[in-house]
Amino acid sequence: MRLMQFWWQVQWRTLQRDSQARLTAGVLLALSLGMGLWSATSLSAQVAQWGQAGTELLTGRLWLLCLLAWVSVASVGLLGTVKKAFGDEETLLLHTLPLPPAARFRALYAWLLGDHLCNLLLIATLSIGVGLGRIALPWLFLFLAGSALVALLVLLGLFLVVGALLPRGWRGVAWVLVGVLGLVGGASGLWGAGLLPSTWPAPEVAGAALLLTVGLLVGPLGSLLGRQYETAFQVAQGWDRRQRVHTLPGLDRLIVYLSRHRTPDSALLVKELLQRSRSRFHLPRLAVLPLYLLLFGWLYPLAAARGLPDSGIVVAYTVALVMLGGIIDSNPSPIGSEGNRLTLLLVAPLSLTDILRMKLTSFLWSLLALGVLVGLLLGLWVGLPLLVLAQSLVAIALMLLGLAALFAWGSAWDEDLDLSVTGEAQMFIQEEVPVTVVRIALIQLGFSLLGLMLAVVWQLPLLLALPALALVDGIVLALAWHVARAKLQWLVRAG
């Protein structure tokens, strides 16, 4: 217990001495109070309704509320606890000190309840305390005692999974399945036999039982849990933490094909494909693509009702989707995202012209692939005639060319040769997020260009719109080219 007391002292002194910690704690506290009070007002209205329907219903609903709150406590508790319990520096230090296993376990428990779950518990306490009014006290007692037990069970479950089940591989998974099925089967059997109580127990009695269990587990049984923690910790220390690179199925064949062409352009394309496909957000982006396509089904009748031609709708939706998904959300700054890695291209036997061309083509290919695929699907969906579909696809390609040139070459103004891009978080911000002034300006220009191109597509017959789009592309390419070249030359001149 002295360790827990010491931990609380450290937290308190940190707050006393560190202004940033005070600021963070203050903001979190204000947010928690705000959220707690807001949810309390909603809950109090709900409780009044339940109360009118009878005491039994009110009790049942409040039990359900507590169960849901405990599920949240368990979920939030699990997040971050794996790292804290097995990989955190503070924890590693704790395991080198001459402490009994129970003390280490209690320290971890104190962190989970007092730090990790603190805000959630505060919000829930405020919500239940204020929301239930005069009947709040026993339910608050039940909720807090239950939360303390749930946090303990989260730790115990984690220790068992890491220390006992994972080392057994598939057999471990089988044991878990058997256990879960047994529990569900047993509970169903008891339910069927009418052996489970038909009414909910009184909250104060249940709370006292839960608190007693917590006391037992943290107190007399603390050594047992501590030993479980030690076993799990030792297993986790032996984990192979080496990372492996993974290539998406199918992509490896494309890479082998592209690698046969020994040109700088294909080298950059291969690199971009590998690099982008390994972003943590790549798969989620691919996963939401079908949803965006389904959204077309909702938007299409609205647009058609305004008298827009089908081909114009398909072109507009496809290009807007590619611009949002393929540029703004995933690669808003093809050159600027390189940072100091552009050095690798600048010291290779490549001219600035080569570098600009390569960056545009490697960027454009992925946009074209996505644009043509989406355009084709949507065109077939609305039943465009074959010739109109082909013209629409050409219009999509022309529009994407202009946008790609604007973003790829315009982003040279976002380039900083001294900016090192290391670590997953920095790579994500630097490569995938539109966060710099230049990127925001490019997005605004991109939307203006998109608007202009859409006006061309909607106002002119498609056959006339294509040369007009080509003319707009020519102007954008010429301007963006000169601007990008000037910036790269300046970078090398100014250092």
Place this chain on the structure above:
Amino acid sequence: MNANQVFPYQQHKESFQNTVGMFFFLLLVETSVVFLLIGIFAKDMLIRNGLFVLAGALLILVLGWMISPLWTRHSLSATHLHLRYGVGLRADIPREQLLSARLVRERHDPMQAIAAQHEEKTERLRIALSDKGQVLLRLAQPVLFRFWPNGGGAATSILLNVDDPERFLSALALPEEVIRQIPTFQQERKADSPRTPLAFPPPDSAPLALHSEGLHRQFGGFAAVRDLSLAIRRGEIYGFLGANGAGKTTTIKMLVGLLEPSAGRIFLAGHDVWAAPLAAKAALGYVPDSAILYERLSAREFLAFLGHLRGLPADESRARAESLLAVLDLTGRADEPCGSFSYGMKRKLSLAGALLHQPAVLILDEPLNGLDPRSARRVKDLFLELAAGGTTIFLSTHDLATAESVCDRVGIMHQGQLLAEGRADEVRQLTNAPDLEAAFLALTAEQEVAA
């Protein structure tokens, strides 16, 4: 002298603006979400409008605080140096506390520029917006600074930016002996320009592989490199030595074509780096002072990319990559992402990338930094093997023992000039020093006194 002299900083704010822009964007997104939530959940008109005003005011306050360093205006009165950095720092330092000042160019993290920073280790107050126009002030004794929101602490030095650092230095009017220790560029140019290095001629048996004539680089009023002429022959290992800020990295950037010289010419394998860059770069292998990698690629993929980029045939590229991975002890980790590598492993991979196309000239900026003794030995042996095979190696290093043991000749840079050049024993003889370290210290100290 009664009126305050004002020293604003209005130049080179791009990186700071980008950082603020990033935060502004995030704030805008977050505030929009907050507004949306208020709109959805706050039903009462009064509460809703109140919350809107509160959130808007908070946004304006935070934004104002973030951009306030853009109006940095330090000033100097007869008695005090008045530091004003954003809304967080207002400090007045008595002039008798100022011990010395000099122009510097230190690496800069734009994230730190949003507010004044106190570096506990170096006892330094950092109020710099960029790495340009930096002045480092040293204080006679620690001064306690208090600023918001980082707290503050005692500092013995202050790093700041001003638009005109030289006017700032002369306005400081520090005691004369101190001024002599921090000569400005113009003073140095008048006193000793051009300076002839104490040089021994290079061995003339092999053709020149790396050659520069009158190389000069100016950053505003500051000359980072002055009249540098180098002649390095094929198969030679040349150690380029100097303290931090001596001009080594600037020279290297000019040699590899990443920075245009203000004056002078550079030839790599007989090709002018600026007139015929493609031919020169085809003969060049470069390892920068920090490993530059694509961290989501594995080591093997990274080398394959570099080979592909330079147009090496696939089989040849693969074979060379495997051989280099083996020599540099990276084979066992070759399929792991580079981002998971230790600092030393990243440096070794960077070196493998530079060697992949078997360049005629290898330019290396601190290649042994961060390597364990075994790896460092391997790399040094590799340099000797490469040089024996005809590769010219230009090696910038702080490690004088390595330079003495590996390099055929060394050149000592100091304050942008080549002070001395020759074989290690020849440089030692210049000062009758027992080793290169003592010679280096003696030569650079002589130069300080002469200035």
